Structures are given as C-alpha cells and as structure tokens.
Amino acid sequence: MGPLIDALPFSYTVSVIALGAAVLGLTAGVLGTLAVLRQRTLVGDALAHATLPGVCVAFIATGAKDASTLLVGAGAFGLIGALLVVGLERSGRTRPDAAIGVMLSSFFALGIVLLTYIGSLNQSGQAGLESYLFGQAAGLVERDVTIMAALGLGALAVVAALFRPLKSTLFDADHAAAGGLPIRALEVVMTALLVVAIVIGVRTVGAILMVAMLVVPAAAARQLTGRLAGVLVLAGLIGATVGVTGALLSAQSGLPTGPVIVLVGFLVVLACLLLAPGRGILWRARKLARDRRRLLVEGVLIDLETALHGGPPPTQHELALASGRPRRALRRALGDLERTGALARDGERIYLSESGAASVHAVLERRDLWSAWLEHGWRLELPDAREPDPRDLRASLGDEHADRLRALAAEARA
C-alpha cells in the first residue's frame, strides 16, 4: 500500500482514507451487483445489521480495538445471519420479508445491548465501537486498508473465476440448474461474497446504511449498460468514486461518513435514473416528445399534400379546418416545416416547395409500404423470422423484398 499512498496527491491520512473508501466502494459495487440482480438486496441489509453484534462479541472476546480483529467477528456473524435468513425463509411459515425483518431487527437489538453493555464496562478504547453504527473513515490505518484490499481482491478474483456460471445463474437460475450447474452452491458463494463486501465496508459506512453502498453502484450501472460484465465493472468504478468522494467530504466536514457517502451515492443514482441514454426517465420523455413531434409534422405534411391535391393552396385557417388539428399544434408543425424549407408561401396561401414535395413522397411511400407489409407481408417468404423495424421498413427488409411487397400491393389493387 505504501507506494500507492505516496503516489496520491493528498496528505498521508487523507490518502489512507481515500484508498480505503475506494477499496470499499469497488468491492461493494461489484459484489452488491450480484445481490441486486437476484433481488436479494435487503438480505444484505439484514447481514449488515448482523455484523454489529459480531463486532461487539469480537471486542468482548479479545479486548482488541483494531479494525482487523473486529472484522473477523463481523464476518462470522454475517455468515450466521445469512444462514439464519435462508433457514427461516425455508422453514415454511415465515415469509421472506418477515424473515429478513426479524433477522435484521433481532441482530441489531442484540448489537445495541452488547454495545451498551460494553459501554457500561467502562473499559478504555471501547469508544470506537460506536463508529460501526454510522461509519467513520477517519480512524482507518494503513494496515486496515491493506487487509481490506486483500479481502476485496480475493473476492473479486472469485467473481472473475466463476464469471460464466454466475452469469448463467443470475440470468436464468432454472435454466442454469437444468444445465447441471450447482445453483445452491453458487448462491452460497454469492451470499458469502456479499458478507465479504459488507465486512469491508461496515467500518467506514456503518451497519445501518451499508445496504445503500451495495445497491447504489449496481442500480446506477444497470441504467448505463445491459451487459453483466459492463454492469460489474461500472458498478465497481461508480462505487469507488462515490466512496472516495463521500469519505473525503466527510473527513473534511467532520460529519459521519456513512450518511455522506449514502447521499452522494443517492445523487449519482438519481442522475443515472433521469439521464441514462436509452433508459433514463428524462431521456425517454425527450424521445417520446420528439417522436410525437415527428409524427405531427409528417401528418401536417400529408394534410397539406391532400389539400393541394384537391384544390388551390390552402391558408393556415383552411388547413386547420380541413385537418381538424388543434391550431397550436398546426402552427408548431408549420413552423418546423418552414424552417426545413419544405414550405413556400404565396401571401396567406401555403404550398409545398420542391424539397417539401420530395419529403411528402418519402413519407407516403413509407406508409404505403407499411400497409402493404401488414396486408401482404405473409406472402413474402422471408429467409428469417425477424420482426422488421416499423420506422424504416425498406432498410430492414432490403430493397428486393420491399419492391416485391410493392408489386404484391399493386397486383392486389388491380
């Protein structure tokens, strides 16, 4: 760790904190993704709460305060919690949500009892245990970060080694089981990895909010890509970024680290949910608005062509009457057309320019082709069963088939 710490442009303590937070974010991001994709996020919440009594028991047993010893206790209780949650879910009567809730709150209550009990012993050095509730990055020392990094690297190596079977299991567990993969064993591995991630993070983020660190990177990365490898890598990067930003902000302001990291992460997720290309809420809204506008403009173009076909060039008022469109929509569409140079005006009267006429033809041809496809498509004997793209039928069918389709339609009309 030494050279890495020297390489960072911060003071020694800040570098240690930043490095620790990066390790935590990276592992929580990658390993949390495995839980999020299986919809087992809240089991992670229960396990994070279960580490609290583990830390206390380790402290009572050894009297040690260094984070590394306490990690062992946290890990042991995390695993016990994981086994109990699964056991309780399978015991029949208790539903999964109640099982998680019971485990989470029982372990937490036990942790609080032990924490206050230790407090009443009045031993020196017990004060640090409280930081496991809300997290504290400030107390990290180089040795802790080294151990965290070793644990994290081991866990990431397991993910890399088991990538294909994990992928099959996450994508379709039943299919993977039918293919002979040991699903139960893989789920145990994933839960154990989750415990590793929690153990690495709980000291810095705190038991109560650790779950957010598992979800935030996965939820953000999932918006940005649909491929598992991509989600895992991005989640790791996002987690590390969020962790470092939050830890440094908290170290600077003296606020508890966990809440600051969680709020930073929440903002990142929110941004991804709103803006992610192809999926984000605002992105989809913009696309919808554009599609609607395009349809409106095309419709007005056709209305205008129809009117020109039947008589003299119409005024805007006449066009509104003929097409029955709201005036505002019509005005907007005409504005768009004017800007692209599709319109020509003769005083009040509107008619199509040369380029306008060309685009009307293109639109009409596209629509004709589409209705021909709906009516005669079945006679085409396409080489494959793909659905063609309705926005550009000619390109997705190929010229040869499109021409054949037109011939079929013409034949049927005649």
Place this chain on the structure above:
Amino acid sequence: MSSDLIILLTAGLTATACGLLGPFLVLRRNALMSDAVAHAVLPGIVVAYLIFQTRAPLPIVAGAAVFGIICVLGIDALRGTGLVKWDAAIALVFPALFALGVIGISTYASGVHLDLDSTIYGEIAFAPFLSLDVLGAELPRTVVLGFAAVAANLAFVALLWRKLKTTSFDPQYAQAVDVSPARMSRLLLVAVAITAVISFESVGAILVVTLLIVPAAAAHLLTDRLTAMIAITVAIGWASAIGGLSFASAADASIAGMMGVVAAGCFVLALLAGPRYGLAARAIRRRRAGRRARVALGAAREAGAPS
C-alpha cells in the same frame, strides 16, 4: 407514579401500539416497507425541530408523517419507472432519507437537544423526568404519548377492520369489491410512520422496527386467527417490555435493545415450540407420518404375502 412504573408503562404502551399494526404488516408482506418508513421519519423529526424549535408532539408527528409518505411514494414511484426492482427501490430510498436525518442531527444537534445516541438507543431511561401539561395536570410525557398512540392505532384498526382484513388475506377479492389494497397499505404505513415517531423518544428510530415485526412474526407462527394473532402480538410486546426492563437493569445495557432481544427470544421460542407451525411440532408430525406409513406398508406386505 414511581419511575420504574413510568418506564414500564412507556415500554408496554409502545409495544402495544406497534403490536396493533405489526400483524397486518406481516400478513401483507409489508414488513420491510415498515422498516423503511421507520427509518425515513428521522428527517421529519429534524425538520420539525428546526422549523418549530420545539419538542411538542404535534408538529413532530406531522413532520414524520410527511416524510413517511414521501418515503412510501418515493419507493412506489421508483418501482413504477421499471428501472429498478422493488427491493432495490426500498434500499435506495430509505437510506437516503435516514442519512439526511443523521446529517441534520449532526449539524444542528446542539440547537434541537437531539443527538445520534437517542436516535439509536431511545431515551426511555429518561422517561420519568419528562412531563406534559394535559389540562393543567402534569403527567409523564411518554406515557401520555404512548396512550395516545395506542388509542389512535386502536381506532385505526377498529374503523378499518374489515377493509384491512380483506386486503390482507385476499387482495384480489378486495380489489374486485373496490377496496384498494395499495391504498390500505399506504394508510397502514402512514400509521406506522406516526407510531414510529411517537415511539422514537422511547425506543429510538430503529428498534421500533423490532417491536413492529418480531412479535407479529412470532404470533404468526402460533395462530391462524387474526384477532388471536393481534392479542398474542400485544402479549409478546408486554412480555418484552417487562423482560427487557429487568434484564437491562441486570446487565446494565440499553432497555430498548434488551426489549428487542427478549422479543427475538419469544420468536425463537415460537419457531421451535409453536404448536402447529413450530419446528419441533413439524418434526414430530413428520416422524409420526413416517411411522404410520411404515406400519401401513408392513400390513400391506403381510396381506399381499402370496405374491
């Protein structure tokens, strides 16, 4: 009233208020939503303190209810986008709200006489020192609030009894007869938010979840009848209050935490020794069925000996 009695009453009433709602949460599989809401009321408490500069119950209850609603609607909205699954939606919203509350407390702690410790441990040990002026009479604040919470929840459950019951057991039928299960769930979670904030002073923001879920889950293992389930839940709540109080003073540990541990003990007991759904009863039933099958098999073999 002696101070021990005040603490006991506070604990018992808190457990009762939670116990009236818990069974519905468990039956409707809303246990984790109640966890989320109980966390999410924290910023409401802080905001109410900051705006009104008072610890009077009403503004704080209002603030908590607002944030409880924000939490529920936020989770619903996030799920509604289809971009994240329900569990991730819960795990995104409530930590963010809770973190907001924690940061609010850390920043303005001195101004509002509120600190992180009381968020976690509650202040039930101080219950005897707080009083509330009710119509000229000085009554212990936490007990009065506890009674109010129990009364409110009792009224809530009694008034909506049929609707709550139908939507809990058969949501599709309820939907068909025009009782919306989703709306009932939201109402229930608002009640949870209000209960959580009243219980906040005595048991803290997080252990209230223990009292909401654990006794009800234990009762769920013991009975099939809703009224019996509620009665058992409340009884376990009082047992946790009494047990928690005595063990806590013996071990010199947090009363609220010890209440949770006793409740968890009751759950384990119900899980192991429940008459019908307990693990022991199931094992015995399985063994008996196995023996009967073996006997029947033996008889069949004897009867069909010639072949």
